[in-house]
Amino acid sequence: MLTAAQRVALLLVVLGVAPYTTLKVLWLAGSTVGLRSDSGVAELHSTRFVVGNVVTIALELAAVGLAVALTRPWGRRVPAGVVVLLAAGATGLLAPILLGLTVGSALQLAVTGSLRTDGMDNLSPWVFALVYGGFALLGLGLAVLGWQYVLARWAGVLSEAPRRPATWVTVVGGLGLLLFAAASVGWGVLGPGDSGPRGMEAISQRTVLVLSGLLALAGWVAPLLGRAAALRAHLAWILTWLGCTTAALQSVTHVLLAHQGAPTPQVVAISAVALPGSCLHGLAVLRQRVAEMASDNGSPVRARA
Incomplete structure (x- = not known):
């Protein structure tokens, strides 16, 4: 019901x-x-x-x-x-x-x-x-x-905050998430100019760019906070989820829905890095937590259910 x-x-x-x-x-x-x-x-x-x-x-x-x-x-x-x-x-x-x-x-x-x-x-x-x-x-x-x-x-x-993934995942994921974050915030604050997503000059559209960048940054940082995030486990997971999914989908959206179907080379390049980087980071954090639960329960099947 x-x-x-x-x-x-x-x-x-x-x-x-x-x-x-x-x-x-x-x-x-x-x-x-x-x-x-x-x-x-x-x-x-x-x-x-x-x-x-x-x-x-x-x-x-x-x-x-x-x-x-x-x-x-x-x-x-x-x-x-x-x-x-x-x-x-x-x-x-x-x-x-x-x-x-x-x-x-x-x-x-x-x-x-x-x-x-x-x-x-x-x-x-x-x-x-x-x-x-x-x-x-x-x-x-x-x-x-x-x-x-x-x-x-x-x-x-x-029930427990997301944990820091392996060092190489943190680095590779950071390349995608932080590059997307920096570009989005820059385009939002200064305007897309000749390098950013065209047709997003209005304040409302630029606010979306800034927020997308901040979410991507939060998605990378949240699993790195360790004990600081433990007291707010749910919030840390939400930020990780929002950041990784936003970077992955919005970077692709900027390419597929580019103004007049012509994305700039910079937008395409950032998407090519942000999509795999954000997916790798998010999935690694999630799989690590599932593996921890499987180890604690002694049952991989239950952890994946």
């Missing part, structure tokens, strides 16, 4: 997904709803945007499936690797929007009196509100469901 929190979280997921998916289906069917210019219509029907719309619809439906699985008894029998992969993708894509864009939009409105960003000339303002508001609701709903699921299935993993 669902708890009150799960019901509310599922409602948030539905409210986030339904309008967004409906809009994308309408666009694929040839509708021009929400478009303000002929150039916007032409771009919408380009191969790049058609493929992008199909992929994003599939991702939204996958998010709904994940939300349902997180609330059902059979969901706890889904292989751990599948859950981790889906949850990592959702976190890395949605957390910067939920946290960064919310704060950034408020900051931009206070400073400039407008929420205008690059690309709004072709779309009605309500489209941005629907899309990114939907992402925020989806992210919030999945965060609540995911946290309750993890506590129910893997409370033992989170």
Whole structure:
């Protein structure tokens, strides 16, 4: 039986997904709803945007499936690797929007009196509100469901703070996470310029860049704190998870969703380092904790369940 929190979280997921998916289906069917210019219509029907719309619809439906699985008894029998992969993708894509864009939009409105960003000339303002508001609701709903699921299935993993991985992992993971962190914060504070992700000049967008960089930094640092993190084990795990997934997914997003489909060489290079580095660091920390539990319990099977 669902708890009150799960019901509310599922409602948030539905409210986030339904309008967004409906809009994308309408666009694929040839509708021009929400478009303000002929150039916007032409771009919408380009191969790049058609493929992008199909992929994003599939991702939204996958998010709904994940939300349902997180609330059902059979969901706890889904292989751990599948859950981790889906949850990592959702976190890395949605957390910067939920946290960064919310704060950034408020900051931009206070400073400039407008929420205008690059690309709004072709779309009605309500489209941005629907899309990114939907992402925020989806992210919030999945965060609540995911946290309750993890506590129910893997409370033992989170009972102790993440530990420092092997030295070589710390170094290689640090190259990816710290490079991404430095670049993102730099682009956010100083502006993307000619090297960063194009079309992210607005305060709201630059806030997302800064937050993404800070999360990546926290994801690398948290397992290194040792005893300092032991008193806040859950927080240390959350920061590690947020940092690694954000660096992995946002670095790739900057390439795949580059302005006019043309990422800068610097963005591509950083993604090529950040993706494997963040994945290596996060998985090594997680596997180390699972191995510790297996050793304590004398049962590798139970540790992986």
